[in-house]
Amino acid sequence: MKALTGRSPMKSPGKPSLRRAVQRAFWHEIAKGVPSEDAAVAVGVSQAVGSRWFRQRGGMPTFMTVPIAGRYLSFPEREEIALLKAQGAGVREIARQVGRDPSTISRELRRNAATRGGKLEYRASVAQWKAELLAQRPKTARLVVNERLRDYVQERLSGEVRLPGGSQVLGPQAPQWKGRNKPRRQDRRWSTAWSPEQIANRLRVDFPDDDSMRISHEAIYQALYVQSRGALKRELVACLRTGRALRVPRARSRQRPGGHVTPEVMISERPAEVEDRAVPGHWEGDLIIGTDRSAIGTLVERTTRFTMLLHLPRMDGYGIEPRVKNGPALAGYGAEAMRDAIASKITSLPEHLRQSLTWDRGKELAQHAQLRIETGVAVYFADPHSPWQRGTNENTNGLLRQYFPKGTDLSRWSRDELDAVATTLNARPRKTLDWKTPAEALNDHLLSI
Numbered sequence: 001m002k003a004l005t006g007r008s009p010m011k012s013p014g015k016p017s018l019r020r021a022v023q024r025a026f027w028h029e030i031a032k033g034v035p036s037e038d039a040a041v042a043v044g045v046s047q048a049v050g051s052r053w054f055r056q057r058g059g060m061p062t063f064m065t066v067p068i069a070g071r072y073l074s075f076p077e078r079e080e081i082a083l084l085k086a087q088g089a090g091v092r093e094i095a096r097q098v099g100r101d102p103s104t105i106s107r108e109l110r111r112n113a114a115t116r117g118g119k120l121e122y123r124a125s126v127a128q129w130k131a132e133l134l135a136q137r138p139k140t141a142r143l144v145v146n147e148r149l150r151d152y153v154q155e156r157l158s159g160e161v162r163l164p165g166g167s168q169v170l171g172p173q174a175p176q177w178k179g180r181n182k183p184r185r186q187d188r189r190w191s192t193a194w195s196p197e198q199i200a201n202r203l204r205v206d207f208p209d210d211d212s213m214r215i216s217h218e219a220i221y222q223a224l225y226v227q228s229r230g231a232l233k234r235e236l237v238a239c240l241r242t243g244r245a246l247r248v249p250r251a252r253s254r255q256r257p258g259g260h261v262t263p264e265v266m267i268s269e270r271p272a273e274v275e276d277r278a279v280p281g282h283w284e285g286d287l288i289i290g291t292d293r294s295a296i297g298t299l300v301e302r303t304t305r306f307t308m309l310l311h312l313p314r315m316d317g318y319g320i321e322p323r324v325k326n327g328p329a330l331a332g333y334g335a336e337a338m339r340d341a342i343a344s345k346i347t348s349l350p351e352h353l354r355q356s357l358t359w360d361r362g363k364e365l366a367q368h369a370q371l372r373i374e375t376g377v378a379v380y381f382a383d384p385h386s387p388w389q390r391g392t393n394e395n396t397n398g399l400l401r402q403y404f405p406k407g408t409d410l411s412r413w414s415r416d417e418l419d420a421v422a423t424t425l426n427a428r429p430r431k432t433l434d435w436k437t438p439a440e441a442l443n444d445h446l447l448s449i
Contacts, residue, residue: 006111022043023053026050027061030061056226060222060226060247073108077100078127078131081109081127084098085109085122112130143231146212148213152203155192156199157194157199157232157236157239158236159191160191160192172187172188189238189239192239195240196240220232221247225237225246267358267389270378274355280302280304281301282356283301283302284358285297285299285342285360287360287362288400288404290407290409290410293331295331295332296309296311296312296413297310297312297333298397300393304442305430309421309422310342310345311414311415315330318330318331318332335365338364339368339370339371347375351376354377358393359380359381360381365381403421423439
């Protein structure tokens with residue numbers, strides 16, 4: 001077989017593996033922001049295979065996104081060669097129909113043919129498997145061969161935290177790394193924790209004349225996330241700022257959890273009359289958050305600065321039943337609880353005083369469409385990271401922090417106590433109202449109507 005094929009003996013392929021083109025199509029789907037399970041189904045493989053591909057490469061496609069150059073035979077061409085060969089066509093006839101040089105076809109039939117049974121038999125799947133296996137050119141990572149560079153990177157990434165005098169600070173006892181994504185609400189190991197970009201650029205400062213001490217930040221990321229690199233231990237990803245066990249594709253990271261905010265309900269679509277505060281009935285709202293997932297809802301009228309507070313009690317089972325992913329929000333400010341609280345509070349007002357509501361982009365108002373149907377209040381959302389678009393509400397929240405400081409449990413206050421604080425705030429004279437109180441300004445408006 002070695003004399004016939006011109007190649008050294010190769011192991012039996014067994015069941016032909018999935019072709020590289022399928023993996024490439026899988027990573028193209030991942031680049032669109034599709035989850036690995038859905039990307040696997042899209043390219044015709046099982047969800048388990050897609051999850052394994054994503055995990056083994058740490059969420060990094062690297063070379064998988066670049067298509068193979070046209071100078072190499074593709075799998076469809078190999079299928080056509082196998083079909084013509086089975087029909088008894090000669091080398092030159094196959095070359096003519098495939099559009100390749102006869103020497104290319106002759107070499108392909110000889111070198112990539114199946115050798116089981118002691119004779120050459122050309123099959124497209126086996127030929128593709130052999131071609132991909134022989135085409136691999138694994139390059140040894142620089143961090144593997146350069147021990148000095150590897151020690152430098154590891155020291156800056158996972159080195160010990162020390163006092164100015166040099167003594168080590170142990171920090172908290174972190175749990176054992178289990179490969180899970182983004183550890184939350186638990187202690188993390190204290191380390192030097194330089195970012196790969198900081199390490200890569202600092203090398204030029206510390207070793208200006210040593211070209212061997214050079215590495216890109218992308219190479220450090222690949223050494224951490226890609227299992228086959230083997231230069232750095234996978235658990236060192238816990239020393240990165242995010243602590244992610246898998247890298248997040250760029251398109252997926254841009255998908256913010258704001259699917260409830262559509263262009264039709266953006267603040268840019270809000271009526272112009274809301275801006276000048278001439279017409280009462282336009283509100284701004286938000287949550288003030290306390291400890292143990294407690295919260296109080298706030299509603300402020302833009303013209304009179306009249307304030308109403310929403311009581312958001314804990315739901316049955318909070319603190320008793322274990323938390324369920326994508327389960328009901330038992331803390332009291334889930335989408336359904338917020339919709340009911342706002343509806344019950346704002347429908348106590350006359351109809352002309354409930355024109356619109358401008359809210360932050362929080363998921364607690366995901367059921368804004370149902371809220372509009374129940375109350376008739378048009379709901380709009382502010383732009384990302386733009387608190388000044390709800391300046392009246394932000395200022396009121398600052399005043400409320402005198403009664404509900406940060407770091408305190410807000411669930412201990414009853415509905416009557418919240419109403420008392422709101423009444424107190426509405427009885428304060430305001431400079432912007434010519435020293436009237438919000439309650440007086442709202443009463444004047446009602447009397448004028």
